[in-house]
Amino acid sequence: MTQPIAQPAQSTVPASKVLDRVLVLEMVRVTEAAAIGAAKLIGRGDEKAADAAAVEAMRAALNELYMDGTVVIGEGERDEAPMLFIGEKVGLAPGKGPKIDIALDPLxxxxxxxxxxxxxxxxxxxxxxxxLLNAPDVYMDKIAVGPGYPDGIIDLDRTVTENVTALAQAKGVAPSDIVACVLDRTRHDDIITELRGLGCGIVLISDGDVAGVIATTNEDTGIDIYVGQGGAPEGVLAAAALRCVGGQFKGRLVFRNDDERARAKKWGITDLNKQYDLTELAKGDCIFAATGVTDGSLLAGVKRKKSGVMTTESVVMRASSGTVRWVRGEHRAKV
Incomplete structure (x- = not known):
């Protein structure tokens, strides 16, 4: 059973005239379609096929909506991604419908x-x-905590020890009582060693750092802080979720070569060393939606019943209202 996400006491984000309430549930339909598409490939050992199925389903669902949408975070640049590439236009009403920026990860x-x-x-x-920040497909250093802490409790210019110590003091516990979520990668060996030296608990995840960041907002996960390096696109998605439910997030783009630096400049990023705050990654009113593909701490995965009905579990959030809706769906084959 999934657990509730912590929510801010009151949202201070003004409601957008562009993001109509209808779009809140429409976004759930889009993530449901992608999840169902990918679910057919669960456990089949074919990453590319699963991703392609999710991409095709999400693209088709987006193109059924009355909007003038632009993908600002997608599957890559046009030459690298046949569908849902950065800059791709989606929606039924180009030039007529509401202008909306979209960050997405179909799978x-x-x-x-x-x-x-x-x-x-x-x-x-x-x-x-x-x-939404038009982040290039590069790495990002990230650190995140859930709601209820003083502003500035975390900072990428501080050491892991300094961040954990500040968080522990704010919670009124010892640093050894803090539990961190970290992607299980060799590039994080130094972070893991530093956390172990403090006596911290560490939840190592193999993939899926959007879910890892969101886990900091849910006390029942036991996760206090997320730290490490992951994809920049996922950083923007996670920031959008925290805008809706509260929390703090810092991100800094990481460039491994001149090609990645040139890519960033192409998308209008001039300060390559900037530390981005939550509201710089996702500003104004925004909507975040997610549907489980496989079972997890946030959402149940797609299930197929004997009758052929597919069941889904989703969450959708809106920054202007601070509302979190849990949506369970049953999907029957079209006749």
Missing amino acids: EGTTITAKAGPNALAVLAVAEEGG
């Missing part, structure tokens, strides 16, 4: 899905035009 956890592991999701976030 967050391709390896997870191929191996039938936990916490694979179909996710997206939408905002008014210009509301």
Whole structure:
């Protein structure tokens, strides 16, 4: 059974005239479609096929909506991605409907899905035009905590020890009582060693750092802080979720070569060393939606009943209202 996500006491984000209430549930339909598409490949060992199925389903669902949508976080640049590439236009009403920026990951956890592991999701976030950072497909250093802490409790310019110590003091516990979520990668060996030296508990995840960041907002997960390096697109998606339910997030783009630096400049990023705050990654009103592909701590995965009905579990959030809706769906074959 999934647990409730912590919510801010009161939202201070103004409601957008562009993001109509109808779009809140429409976004769930989009992530449901992607999750169902990917679910057919769970445990089949084919990451590319699972991702392609999710992409095709999400693209088709987006193109049924009355909007003038632009993908600002997608599957890659046009030459690298046949569908849902950065800059792609989606929606039924180009030039007529509301102008909406979209960040998406049709299948967050391709390896997870191929191996039938936990916490694979179909996710997206939408905002008014210009509301989401047009982050290139590079790495990002990230640190995140849930709601209820003083502003500035975390900072990427501090050491892991300094961040954990500040968080522990705010909670009124010892650093050894803090539990961190970290992607299980060799690049995080130093972070893991530093956390172990403090006596911290560590939840190592194989993939899916959007779910890892969101886990900091749910006390029942036991996770206090997320730290480490993951994809920049996933950072924007996670920031959009935290805008809706509260929390703090810091991110800094990581560039491994000149090609990645040139890619960033192409998308309008000039300060390559900037530390981004939550509201710089996802500003104004925004909507975040996710549907479980495989079972996880946030959502149940797609299930097929004997009758052929497919069941889904989703969550959708909106920053302006601070509302979190849990949606369980039953999907029958069209006749």
